[in-house]
Amino acid sequence: MKVEFELIGVIRTPFTKLEGMPIQPTGAAGVRGTVEIFPDFAEGLKDLDGFSHIVLIYHFHRASTPKLTVPPFLDSEKRGVFATRAPSRPNPIGFSVVRLVRVEGMILHIENVDILDGTPLLDIKPHVPELDAPPADRLGWLKQAKRRAARKKADDRFA
Numbered sequence: 001m002k003v004e005f006e007l008i009g010v011i012r013t014p015f016t017k018l019e020g021m022p023i024q025p026t027g028a029a030g031v032r033g034t035v036e037i038f039p040d041f042a043e044g045l046k047d048l049d050g051f052s053h054i055v056l057i058y059h060f061h062r063a064s065t066p067k068l069t070v071p072p073f074l075d076s077e078k079r080g081v082f083a084t085r086a087p088s089r090p091n092p093i094g095f096s097v098v099r100l101v102r103v104e105g106m107i108l109h110i111e112n113v114d115i116l117d118g119t120p121l122l123d124i125k126p127h128v129p130e131l132d133a134p135p136a137d138r139l140g141w142l143k144q145a146k147r148r149a150a151r152k153k154a155d156d157r158f159a
Contacts, residue, residue, distance in 0.1 A: 005059075005122050007038070007059075007120045007121060007122065008038055008041040008122065008123065009035055009036050009037040009038050009041065009121040010118060010120060010121060011035050011036075011058060011115050011116075011117070011118070011121055012033055012034045013113050013115050013117045013119075014032075014033070014117070015115070015116050015117055016116075016117050017116075018062065021114065021116060022114040023073045023074070023085075023114065024085070024096075025098060025113070026112075028112050028113055028114040029112055031111065031112060031114070032101070032113065033098075033111075033113040033117075034107050034108060034109055034110065035107070035108035035110060035121060035124070036106065036107060037107070037121075038106075039106065042105070042106045044124075045103055045106070048100070048103055048126065049100070049102065049103040051100055051126040052099060052127075053097055053098065053099055053100060053126075053127035054097070054098060054100045054124055055097050055124065055126070055127050055132070056095065056098060056110075056115070056121060056123075056124060057094070057122045057123040057125070058093070058095070058096075058115065058120060058121050058122055059092060059119065059120045059122060060088075060089070060093065061092075061116075062087075062116060063087040063088050063092040065088065066081075066088055066089055066090045067088050068080065068090075069081065070084055070086045070088055072084040072086050075141065079141060083140060094115070094119075096114055096115055097127050097132075098110040098111065098113050099112050
């Protein structure tokens, strides 16, 4: 079965290349960007400005060939891709929870953005911590590595 998506906009950020880009929003504190929503989808922005954070779902348009095992940015050991957040996936879909600063017409001003400039946007959802973040009792291999996420920058391993 083939699944197709219609792009609803494009994400604009200061990151024009993968190398040196933050790998998670925690490493992009204060980094600002915008989301340009295409006119056909502008009506869908109604009431979004009442949320402090939104979830951006996007296409990893510059990801390399999909791999089922990858050395993630936070580790040197190869891991199953589904146990990582690596962009080189069978379906190159990413998501980021970003701060919504303001809505200005069809432009969303965002902060804490860890996304490559020009990234195609698939969807937006409001972030609701009580619904989206159940407490985890296991973090697998990331238990130790997660502390490095705020300092780690992307390299060319998935280009």
